[in-house]
Amino acid sequence: MSKNIKRIPGGVNAAKGFSSASVSCGIKRTPPKNGKKRDDLCLVVSEFPATAAGVFTTNLVKAAPVLLSRRHLESGKARAILLNSGNANACTGTPGLRAAEQCANAAAVALGIDADEVLVCSTGRIGVQLPLAKMLVGISSAASSLKASPAAATSAAKSIMTSDSVPKQSAYEVKVGSKSFRIGGMAKGAGMISPNMATMLCAITTDAAVPSAFLRKVLGEVTSKTFNCITVDGDCSTNDTVLTLANGASKVAIRTFAEKRAFTAALHAVCADLARAIVADGEGTSRVIELTVKGAKSEADAHRVGRAIANSQLVKCAWAGSDPNWGRILDAAGYAGAVLDPDKVEIAYDGVCAAKNGMGCQDAKGEARLRKIAAKKEFSVLVDLHLGKGEARLLTTDLTEEYVRLNLSEFSL
Secondary structure (H helix, E strand, O other): OOOOEEEOOOHHHOOOOEEEEEEOOOOOOOOOOOOOOOOOEEEEEEEEEEEEEEEEOOOOOOOHHHHHHHHHHHHOEEEEEEEEEEEOOOOOHHHHHHHHHHHHHHHHHHHOOOHHHEEEEEEEEOOOOOOHHHHHHHHHHHHOOOEOOHHHHHHHHHHOOOOOOOOEEEEEEEEEOOEEEEEEEEEEOOOOOOOOOOOOEEEEEEOOEOOHHHHHHHHHHHHHHOHHHEOOOOOOOOOOEEEEEEOOOOOOEOOOHHHHHHHHHHHHHHHHHHHHHHHHOOOOOOOEEEEEEEEEOOHHHHHHHHHHHHHOHHHHHHHHOOOOOHHHHHHHHHOOOOOOOHHHOEEEEOOEEEEEOOEEOOOHHHHHHHHHHHOOOEEEEEEEOOOOOEEEEEEEEOOOHHHHHHOOOOOOO
16 A cells, blocks of 8 residues: 555544434334444535545345435535435335435435435335334434544444444545545445445545546446455345545545546545455354456456355355365356366465366365365465456355344344
8 A cells, every 4th residue: 555545543524524423213123132222324414515426236126215316416416425224215116215305305404405415325124114204303313413523433334234243434544745635434234245336335435626527437446346346145235335425625636647546546445445344244254255366268257257156155155164165166167157167277275276277286284274274264265267367356255154043033123
């Protein structure tokens, strides 16, 4: 990482001119253990007009907040992001869309801005109508308690958690000449993670002045290399959303090639941090695997092979059992729909070759070494197809019994 970029605290409030607030509306069910209500709604607000961009789920079944936010982003501007957890407002038809609109209108009135300057995100159970009366009260309360502190940012990150075990935040300060700008973000996601833009939501704020067209372009590019390269369980959600607001409060304008390169690097750093945090917090997982597929005929083929391996339940179960089962990896590569010559494939764990020319290449001592690697909490797997220059990198996980237990109930909502 460049010496001109440094990690800082603050999440969505790290950048100048941004504040947040979170409240409990009673959307999430109260846990029976302690009876303490959990925050389930938050606002992230820019003090100044901001350019805005978003990347959304490619699922043909799109939640009401996705439809509304896409519509509001047509202007390329926004001032606030309203997020709730405990209810996805997905598969709720016209009433769900009207409810999302009413929430955006309520936030706009409370903040003194236009309704189309409010973007909305929801996460939680699918097919249930929003508890609108509770949310309208919560929106008013949040709008009147905005703070620009790191503590408020952390509370906001906690409020959007469902099955997450920890809040996910990242922020950086970037020097550009004699000036500097800040960028920060928060995300949620632990299950239903296989974005194609899990259930993942992400809000990013920056005090750089970023032209709308460039912000859209760079957010799409960075998302494709970060959030779209992670998978926990292979499910693509109805609600996946990544939103970015840029308000220019730092007086740093992103115009020149050098400035655009610095901003791209900072945005990538935030998104990469949050993407890795999502995978590390995957529902019922015990390992994080960095999977690289190289030597493919094309980049598209590399991604096909990578996703087939990363989403294979047999491969993931092997990893859960500390089994470096290269045969299952080669099997998944074979049905990925990519150009493949099995006699050329090479597979390695943390640089230790497990298979070469499509066959195992280790003796008993080598197999024992591979098992030790596969027992680590984090390790890398390299699959070299030896066919071309296509390459893809993905983050994935193992699959344990705990994942099944978690998804048999709704306790996390």
